Amino acid sequence: MSTSETNTSILEEGTEPQVVETQQEAKARKAAEAKARRDAINVGGEAASVAVKSKDQTPKDTVTVTTEGLQEIQVEVKPQVIQNTKLEDVPVGDYFFTPEGKRPIAPPFFNKAIGYPVTREDLRETFNKVFKLEDGFVFLKSEKAEVYHILIPLLYTEIGAAEDSIYGDYQVHSISFIPDGSVNLDRLTNKLKEVATLVGYSKR
Numbered sequence: 001m002s003t004s005e006t007n008t009s010i011l012e013e014g015t016e017p018q019v020v021e022t023q024q025e026a027k028a029r030k031a032a033e034a035k036a037r038r039d040a041i042n043v044g045g046e047a048a049s050v051a052v053k054s055k056d057q058t059p060k061d062t063v064t065v066t067t068e069g070l071q072e073i074q075v076e077v078k079p080q081v082i083q084n085t086k087l088e089d090v091p092v093g094d095y096f097f098t099p100e101g102k103r104p105i106a107p108p109f110f111n112k113a114i115g116y117p118v119t120r121e122d123l124r125e126t127f128n129k130v131f132k133l134e135d136g137f138v139f140l141k142s143e144k145a146e147v148y149h150i151l152i153p154l155l156y157t158e159i160g161a162a163e164d165s166i167y168g169d170y171q172v173h174s175i176s177f178i179p180d181g182s183v184n185l186d187r188l189t190n191k192l193k194e195v196a197t198l199v200g201y202s203k204r
Contacts (some may be wrong), residue, residue, distance in 0.1 A: 087119070090136060095153060097166070097167065116140060124139060148175045
């Protein structure tokens with residue numbers, strides 16, 4: 001039997017054959033399901049993992065995401081570290097776009113892809129000379145490289161429903177010190193000022 005033919009179950013004589021999927025139909029269905037799954041968990045540009053129960057059957061923290069086909073899928077929300085330069089937690093909804101009726105979340109890949117809050121005190125002090133603590137800019141460092149990132153509050157971006165932003169959208173600006181080998185405070189200050197100008201911070 002070719003793969004395009006319809007498979008039937010083996011039934012007793014006199015019964016109607018039960019038609020099931022062809023291999024091609026099954027393949028197409030699985031491909032569609034996989035695409036819907038990728039669409040559903042594409043939060044902020046990278047895929048998160050679909051929520052599953054752990055061995056003790058305790059449900060993980062999840063959020064409902066709607067696919068382009070209007071299918072709702074539960075996606076696991078992995079806690080992310082989003083802190084200001086005092087290393088205090090800040091409201092996730094101030095940085096990541098949240099559609100009406102949804103719960104604010106940080107994309108589950110965020111810390112791994114972008115970085116974690118800067119802990120060096122001299123760097124945080126330098127940062128605060130350009131961006132005031134109360135204005136909520138977040139200072140991050142990549143895990144494996146001398147690359148620093150500024151997570152911009154949504155207030156200073158064009159991200160929003162009117163711009164067709166997707167669930168979890170955010171804006172960061174990056175400063176690399178890879179060619180230098182290590183961070184230079186004077187150059188860091190100059191680069192931070194450039195970012196401040198780009199986002200219109202210096203005009204406020």
